[in-house]
Amino acid sequence: MGKCSHFDCEGDDSLGYTCNYCGQSFCSTHRLPENHACQGLKPASSDEPWFRKDLSRSGLRKSSPRSQSEATGSRLLGFLWTVLLYPVRLLLGLLQAIKRWLQRILGWGRRNFIFLIGILVVVGALIAFGPLSATTVVPGPMGEDIDSTLKAAGSSLQTPGNATTTAANDQTKTTQQAASSGELNRAVIEQAVHENINERRASHGLSRLDYDTGLQEIARYHSRDMAENAYFAHTSPGGETMSDRYDTFGYSCRVPVDDNRYSTGAENIAYTYFEERIRTDDGGTRYYDTADEVATGLVNQWMNSSGHRENILEPYWENEGIGVYVIEDTEGHIRVYATQNFC
Numbered sequence: 387m388g389k390c391s392h393f394d395c396e397g398d399d400s401l402g403y404t405c406n407y408c409g410q411s412f413c414s415t416h417r418l419p420e421n422h423a424c425q426g427l428k429p430a431s432s433d434e435p436w437f438r439k440d441l442s443r444s445g446l447r448k449s450s451p452r453s454q455s456e457a458t459g460s461r462l463l464g465f466l467w468t469v470l471l472y473p474v475r476l477l478l479g480l481l482q483a484i485k486r487w488l489q490r491i492l493g494w495g496r497r498n499f500i501f502l503i504g505i506l507v508v509v510g511a512l513i514a515f516g517p518l519s520a521t522t523v524v525p526g527p528m529g530e531d532i533d534s535t536l537k538a539a540g541s542s543l544q545t546p547g548n549a550t551t552t553a554a555n556d557q558t559k560t561t562q563q564a565a566s567s568g569e570l571n572r573a574v575i576e577q578a579v580h581e582n583i584n585e586r587r588a589s590h591g592l593s594r595l596d597y598d599t600g601l602q603e604i605a606r607y608h609s610r611d612m613a614e615n616a617y618f619a620h621t622s623p624g625g626e627t628m629s630d631r632y633d634t635f636g637y638s639c640r641v642p643v644d645d646n647r648y649s650t651g652a653e654n655i656a657y658t659y660f661e662e663r664i665r666t667d668d669g670g671t672r673y674y675d676t677a678d679e680v681a682t683g684l685v686n687q688w689m690n691s692s693g694h695r696e697n698i699l700e701p702y703w704e705n706e707g708i709g710v711y712v713i714e715d716t717e718g719h720i721r722v723y724a725t726q727n728f729c
Contacts (some may be wrong), residue, residue, distance in 0.1 A: 390416055394669070406618070415665040418658075419618075420687060486675070570660055570677055570722070572710040576602065578681035579708045579724065583698060586689060592701055598729065601707025604635050605725035609711035612655070613723045620653055628653045628727070639729035641702050649702070654694045654726040656687045660712070662719055684724045703728045 389395075391410035403417035404410070407424050415421065481503070584594045608631060612618055621627050632639060632651055639651040658664070660680060664672045674680045688694035709725045 415663075418664070421665060570680070570712050570720070572712055574677040575681050575710045575722070575724075576708040578678050579684055579726070580706065582681055582685045583706065583726075586685065586698060590699055592699060595703055595706040598705035598707045600635065600637050601705060601727040601729060602709055603707070604631050604637060605707045605709025605727045606711065607631065607635070607709065608655070608725045609709045609723040612657075613711045613713040613721065618655065618657060620655060637729075641704065641729060643702055652697045652700070652728040654688050654697055655724065656684045657721055657723045658683050658687070660720040660722055680722055684722070688726070697728060700728070705729045
């Protein structure tokens with residue numbers, strides 16, 4: 387047991403968290419850099435490589451305008467999806483309300499709720515299909531059946547070793563993210579962040595930003611890289627910068643700043659926790675259990691930081707892309723990483 391290094395912390399904890407920036411030990415509520423006023427963080431600067439100004443890049447990617455027929459078809463498809471998915475959304479909303487009631491009235495956590503849902507599913511299946519009964523197996527021509535089964539299995543295994551390993555690894559990562567994300571949908575968070583950003587810009591008399599899927603692809607890549615390699619920075623442990631990522635994805639950005647300068651892009655990053663009580667610097671607490679709450683929390687972090695706020699409120703940006711990645715750490719905490727790229 388030890389005392390948390392945060393000056394305002396009154397309790398002790400197992401202190402399993404050491405800040406990667408300042409090297410001090412903190413309890414679970416103060417482990418985030420923004421929650422213990424970390425002195426090791428480097429403030430944002432317009433001189434950093436992710437906000438470089440040079441004359442070596444050209445071109446600007448914008449969303450191409452859609453025809454009237456395409457827009458009409460898109461609206462019709464969106465309406466049909468809304469109608470078809472309404473019962474599902476209604477059921478999910480009911481489950482969310484039940485979970486909140488159990489959490490606030492009975493003190494139940496997420497795992498208790500999932501266990502209860504599992505029991506209800508099993509009971510419902512037994513009621514719907516009746517009790518399990520013994521099955522009689524009728525013997526058949528075993529020699530032929532076994533041979534055909536072995537041949538089929540053998541053909542599916544006769545693939546290059548590297549390809550098989552890659553497919554298995556990709557499937558494992560996809561399964562891990564789906565399991566860890568729980569009720570979170572990263573596309574919903576990304577869209578909510580985008581709308582929140584445009585609301586903040588509008589309140590300052592600035593134009594809306596268009597959503598760029600090319601920038602979204604870059605942002606998602608960086609959020610996933612930070613989550614899976616356990617770091618939080620604009621530059622990866624391997625030395626990859628924001629400009630490198632733009633080059634890797636073939637994205638060319640050149641936005642005029644004034645008569646003699648232009649910008650080749652900018653980047654904001656943040657992370658927070660889902661269904662975890664977080665203490666803020668003003669002594670309050672935050673608890674996010676919906677996608678909208680997570681999105682608002684991420685935007686608030688950026689707006690409360692001068693460098694990130696400056697990026698968001700730059701008048702010359704025209705496009706942005708948001709990339710979110712959700713991961714469950716070894717202690718069962720659900721962490722949400724977000725990257726915002728501009729052009």
